[in-house]
Amino acid sequence: MSIKVKTIVRYGRSWQERLYLIEVFKGMACTFRHFITNFLDNSKLYVRHYPEVKPEITPRWRGRHRLTTHEDGTIKCVACYMCQTNCPAQCIQIEAGERTDGRTEKVPLKFDIDLLECIYCGYCVEACPMDAIRMDTGIFSVTATNREEMKMTIDQLRSTPGAFSEEEYKKGGA
Amino acid sequence: MAEMVKLSVNGQEVEVEAGKNLIDAVGAVGIEIPHLCYHPALGADGNCRMCLVGIEDGRPPLVPACKTPAAEGMKVQLDAEHIKKIQHDVMELELINHPTDCPICDQAGECALQDYYQKYDGQESRMTVPQVQKSKKLDFGCGVIHDQERCILCARCVRFTRQITKTGELGIVNRTDDARVTTFPGRPLNNRYALNVVDLCPVGAMTSSDFRFKQRVWFLTRDKGICHGCSKGCNIFIDHHKEKYKDDIIYRYRPFVNEQVNGYFMCDEGRMTYKKENQDRLLVAKANNAESIISSAVDSLKNSISSSNKPVFLVSPNCSLEQMYAIKKLGEAKGATVSGFSDGYILEGDGDDFLIQDDKAANRAGLELLGVDTTKEAFESAMKEADLLVNFNNDLAKSYDAAALDELIGDCKFAMVATTQDALTEKAEIAIPAASYSEYSGSVINTDNILQMFNKAVVKNEPFDDIVNIVSRIGGDVNENSAAWAGMKASVPALKDVEPEQIPEQGLALNS
Numbered sequence A: 001m002s003i004k005v006k007t008i009v010r011y012g013r014s015w016q017e018r019l020y021l022i023e024v025f026k027g028m029a030c031t032f033r034h035f036i037t038n039f040l041d042n043s044k045l046y047v048r049h050y051p052e053v054k055p056e057i058t059p060r061w062r063g064r065h066r067l068t069t070h071e072d073g074t075i076k077c078v079a080c081y082m083c084q085t086n087c088p089a090q091c092i093q094i095e096a097g098e099r100t101d102g103r104t105e106k107v108p109l110k111f112d113i114d115l116l117e118c119i120y121c122g123y124c125v126e127a128c129p130m131d132a133i134r135m136d137t138g139i140f141s142v143t144a145t146n147r148e149e150m151k152m153t154i155d156q157l158r159s160t161p162g163a164f165s166e167e168e169y170k171k172g173g174a
Numbered sequence B: 001m002a003e004m005v006k007l008s009v010n011g012q013e014v015e016v017e018a019g020k021n022l023i024d025a026v027g028a029v030g031i032e033i034p035h036l037c038y039h040p041a042l043g044a045d046g047n048c049r050m051c052l053v054g055i056e057d058g059r060p061p062l063v064p065a066c067k068t069p070a071a072e073g074m075k076v077q078l079d080a081e082h083i084k085k086i087q088h089d090v091m092e093l094e095l096i097n098h099p100t101d102c103p104i105c106d107q108a109g110e111c112a113l114q115d116y117y118q119k120y121d122g123q124e125s126r127m128t129v130p131q132v133q134k135s136k137k138l139d140f141g142c143g144v145i146h147d148q149e150r151c152i153l154c155a156r157c158v159r160f161t162r163q164i165t166k167t168g169e170l171g172i173v174n175r176t177d178d179a180r181v182t183t184f185p186g187r188p189l190n191n192r193y194a195l196n197v198v199d200l201c202p203v204g205a206m207t208s209s210d211f212r213f214k215q216r217v218w219f220l221t222r223d224k225g226i227c228h229g230c231s232k233g234c235n236i237f238i239d240h241h242k243e244k245y246k247d248d249i250i251y252r253y254r255p256f257v258n259e260q261v262n263g264y265f266m267c268d269e270g271r272m273t274y275k276k277e278n279q280d281r282l283l284v285a286k287a288n289n290a291e292s293i294i295s296s297a298v299d300s301l302k303n304s305i306s307s308s309n310k311p312v313f314l315v316s317p318n319c320s321l322e323q324m325y326a327i328k329k330l331g332e333a334k335g336a337t338v339s340g341f342s343d344g345y346i347l348e349g350d351g352d353d354f355l356i357q358d359d360k361a362a363n364r365a366g367l368e369l370l371g372v373d374t375t376k377e378a379f380e381s382a383m384k385e386a387d388l389l390v391n392f393n394n395d396l397a398k399s400y401d402a403a404a405l406d407e408l409i410g411d412c413k414f415a416m417v418a419t420t421q422d423a424l425t426e427k428a429e430i431a432i433p434a435a436s437y438s439e440y441s442g443s444v445i446n447t448d449n450i451l452q453m454f455n456k457a458v459v460k461n462e463p464f465d466d467i468v469n470i471v472s473r474i475g476g477d478v479n480e481n482s483a484a485w486a487g488m489k490a491s492v493p494a495l496k497d498v499e500p501e502q503i504p505e506q507g508l509a510l511n512s
């Protein structure tokens, strides 16, 4: 099998091009042409109308975290601190306590994730032996008006539902 | 020096101590023989078979290393295929019914089963039948929680209550996979050393209710220290950790081996004294009965001492030698009476013949060595004429009740350099917060006249000064431990030849 060679035409060697000025005006003309077309009719825009139009995201997307629950609503997390240990940003802070809902012995009383510090690496999800923490909420834009609001508490993490079906999520490689 | 013998392990020649069993003997030169039931303080029981090794020539093919004394010329096989298979198989046996609930097990991270699984096993479970279920979270009393499923039946805990405390609360009942550790009905653990079974248990079957779920052990920093709970001065690990955005706090004490002082154990009461290092600490200084910054409290104390005619300095018997010496020197310079009166620290009849002592102070022997008077008469007669009492962390409330204390202090000016916020510091006109023993370096002498050195372990976000530094700030000459040692070496005959840097880890027995 012979190697296919494709010769690329090099631009920018002629004297008009080396003068720059002509090319600059050509570029400006192009920009203005697009501007005026889009100004008069924006239905053919190349970019997405964010935030009115949201992007399609895949189940593998690492969005904001949530803490998953069993069918009966009890939290899956057993406060083993694996996620906290594995988190390179050290933004997870857990406090453990005695469990009373009839499952095992240990439960998180406090589970804070500081999203200002989080780097959305997903190591916490990887580390969890219980599939108790996931980043499948589909929430990728997290905003707040002050620092404190960026700290997710156990209740917020628990009450956010997942954005995908179990099958879709599992297909994503989890 | 013990007699040495030469033997070979895996063909490698090593020189080890004669008479010891193989685990300890070759362990001392850094070769590990895995073992679960053997513990140096409890002796060999030979029940786990994890320590089986091969001995070439003229012996049964396999022997338990815990029951085999090291002998000259022995050829020990550790890495032969059949030995590896035994270790592998024993581990598989141990794990057949093991719940492997490491995520919720406080032992995870310091568990022999976890470590040995990584080193000697490493295979998936081949079990296809349901595991045997036993009781979990049994309250065995004395703050010990037992999990029968995690237990590997090594009987260390049972042997501890039989051999060491001689109380025998624990036993193993039933046979085979139904065997379990339990107590007699209505007879829970009831001895003052019970929490040692938590350290002894190689797995997470015995855990402490106090430490339960507080922290994962791999986060903890282990620093060595000396327990200040009584005059035995047990060697301890101070397990502490500074969580993000929080202060450095202590999570637990564990005994650290020192054959000369405490052996492998410590008492439960001493174990819990870590709480005092975390809680009720004096945090704000006081000058003239009002909250102030530390430097003005120090200045105020300095001025009070200068203007006082008859000051009395009271030293705590828990102070380090260096602190005692610094206070004594300051007292001499300022014409103060220095007293170490602390009868209240002695609880007559509380001690036993194992570790616990009557005297709940860590360094009373130090007071005596430095010649600080500790008699009640001398202290009270000095107090009658005194116009200023400077109390260096001596808990007077132990020696006097509230009314007697008021009478004692009278209208004498009362200043405290203290670690704890309590009724006594409340009374003081001047109060200066000081570092506690987990936060400074120093030395103490225990009841058996053994001098022990300890180093700073905990570093608080806003550390307080060591009493030595506070004394120097209020006008003392001694400004650091090395200066105190120079002075002590010159003035105390028993310390003349002691080099503080060369005090062995096991402590130095002072001959006097």
Ligand code: SF4
Residues within 6 Å of the ligand: A083, A086, A087, A088, A089, A090, A091, A092, A113, A117, A118, A119, A120, A121, A122, A123, A124, A125
């Ligand atoms: S995504 Fe990464 S940085 Fe964020 S909490 Fe999880 S482990 Fe920590």
Ligand code: SF4
Residues within 6 Å of the ligand: A076, A077, A078, A079, A080, A081, A082, A083, A084, A094, A124, A127, A128, A129, A130, A131, A132, A133
């Ligand atoms: S979320 Fe998972 S890894 Fe984190 S503490 Fe809970 S169970 Fe452990």
Ligand code: SF4
Residues within 6 Å of the ligand: B098, B099, B100, B101, B102, B103, B105, B106, B107, B108, B109, B111, B112, B113, B114, B150, B203, B204, B205
């Ligand atoms: S005893 Fe060891 S192996 Fe067993 S659950 Fe606890 S940490 Fe895991």
Ligand code: SF4
Residues within 6 Å of the ligand: B150, B151, B152, B153, B154, B155, B156, B157, B158, B181, B200, B201, B202, B203, B205, B206
């Ligand atoms: S509780 Fe621990 S020390 Fe006691 S027999 Fe079981 S494994 Fe051994």
Ligand code: FES
Residues within 6 Å of the ligand: B034, B035, B036, B037, B038, B044, B045, B046, B047, B048, B049, B050, B051, B052, B064, B065, B066, B067
């Ligand atoms: S340590 Fe030798 S048999 Fe258990």
